Amino acid sequence: MSPFLSDLLLISLALTCCVLADLPDGPSDSMDERFDNLHWLDLNGGLNNLSYQAYTVAQWAFGTVPQACFDMAGDRQCDPHELEVFDVNYSDAKYTKVICRCTDSPMQIWDIADDIGRVPVKARQWINYVGSFNAPDCSAYSGANHITILGNCAERASVTIHEVAHSLDGWAVYKGNGAQYSATREWKRTVGKDTCVPDNYAKSRWSESWAQVAVLAAYHFNVGSIWDLDGGVECMRGQMEKVIQQLEGVLTFREADRCDRHWPEDPTVCMGDRAISEGLCEGLEVITTVERYPALDPEVQRGIEEDENSRMRHAEEESGLVVARKFKA
Ligand SMILES: *[C@@H]1O[C@H](CO)[C@@H](O)[C@H](O)[C@H]1NC(C)=O
Numbered sequence: 001m002s003p004f005l006s007d008l009l010l011i012s013l014a015l016t017c018c019v020l021a022d023l024p025d026g027p028s029d030s031m032d033e034r035f036d037n038l039h040w041l042d043l044n045g046g047l048n049n050l051s052y053q054a055y056t057v058a059q060w061a062f063g064t065v066p067q068a069c070f071d072m073a074g075d076r077q078c079d080p081h082e083l084e085v086f087d088v089n090y091s092d093a094k095y096t097k098v099i100c101r102c103t104d105s106p107m108q109i110w111d112i113a114d115d116i117g118r119v120p121v122k123a124r125q126w127i128n129y130v131g132s133f134n135a136p137d138c139s140a141y142s143g144a145n146h147i148t149i150l151g152n153c154a155e156r157a158s159v160t161i162h163e164v165a166h167s168l169d170g171w172a173v174y175k176g177n178g179a180q181y182s183a184t185r186e187w188k189r190t191v192g193k194d195t196c197v198p199d200n201y202a203k204s205r206w207s208e209s210w211a212q213v214a215v216l217a218a219y220h221f222n223v224g225s226i227w228d229l230d231g232g233v234e235c236m237r238g239q240m241e242k243v244i245q246q247l248e249g250v251l252t253f254r255e256a257d258r259c260d261r262h263w264p265e266d267p268t269v270c271m272g273d274r275a276i277s278e279g280l281c282e283g284l285e286v287i288t289t290v291e292r293y294p295a296l297d298p299e300v301q302r303g304i305e306e307d308e309n310s311r312m313r314h315a316e317e318e319s320g321l322v323v324a325r326k327f328k329a
């Protein structure tokens with residue numbers, strides 16, 4: 001073999017090694033992608049046309065914020081003194097939902113509350129704090145049942161439903177302890193037996209494939225039959241049937257539905273030095289860590305953390321906050 005050829009061989013071996021090592025833990029890349037993306041489900045009388053639940057809003061006084069909002073602000077380079085915190089009291093829920101926004105967010109509180117209010121209460125009750133921050137384009141991610149919205153996602157019901165679905169995956173359809181159904185062999189086998197997934201993003205992780213199918217299921221429950229869509233979804237029948245059966249009770253809007261659970265409140269913490277100097281934080285302990293999950297198997301926990309990091313990275317890229325990295329180091 002010429003030295004040149006053997007070099008080529010080495011290079012191609014090296015590439016094979018690293019491409020393989022980089023393969024995401026999700027549906028096979030060789031599967032068909034049924035749609036370009038799912039945004040079209042919002043439009044023309046789609047998910048955006050779902051009526052939102054009536055609500056009232058009460059803003060917190062300057063000085064203190066829930067720990068979760070404080071943490072989200074830190075991740076998003078928002079000075080906590082710039083946070084506005086709202087208790088949103090939806091008419092179908094016994095407990096208020098806390099939504100916080102940085103003052104430079106392109107979304108007004110009613111934009112955010114409308115979007116969240118379009119999610120049927122039996123699903124909405126599985127998410128906890130919601131934060132909204134500035135970015136050039138709309139994207140969102142979830143972690144520990146909190147949803148972080150980047151950019152202007154007004155009238156993007158599919159984005160909200162996708163994020164809520166991550167909480168349903170861990171809490172509402174499987175063991176009910178945070179372990180994700182989408183990580184089970186059953187789900188991987190179900191996907192593997194079909195020939196397509198909803199779109200390219202569904203291939204990034206198993207949890208994303210499940211959440212994208214959940215968005216299609218929400219359309220099926222509340223807008224129109226998924227089986228009548230132009231061109232059909234026969235190539236993903238197994239996934240659709242499974243998720244429709246899992247989510248019918250939680251993601252279908254029913255007038256009479258009311259919440260039957262809520263997450264415990266986070267501690268209230270001080271915004272920072274300015275709030276302290278104005279005497280607004282007396283008697284408040286500054287707590288910096290909160291135990292949000294019961295102990296899970298370390299392997300399961302690692303999977304969840306990888307999912308959460310991957311979602312945040314993806315959302316940062318999609319919202320235009322960071323340039324998409326084509327190749328991982
Ligand atoms: C949206 O919903 C309203 C009320 O249910 C209905 O009157 C309207 O026709 C719908 N819009 C579209 C584009 O389907």
Ligand SMILES: *[C@@H]1O[C@H](CO)[C@@H](O)[C@H](O)[C@H]1NC(C)=O
Binds near residue numbers: 056091094095
């Ligand atoms: C929410 O609003 C209802 C009226 O719709 C009211 O009875 C209830 O006390 C409010 N809850 C909170 C926590 O403000």
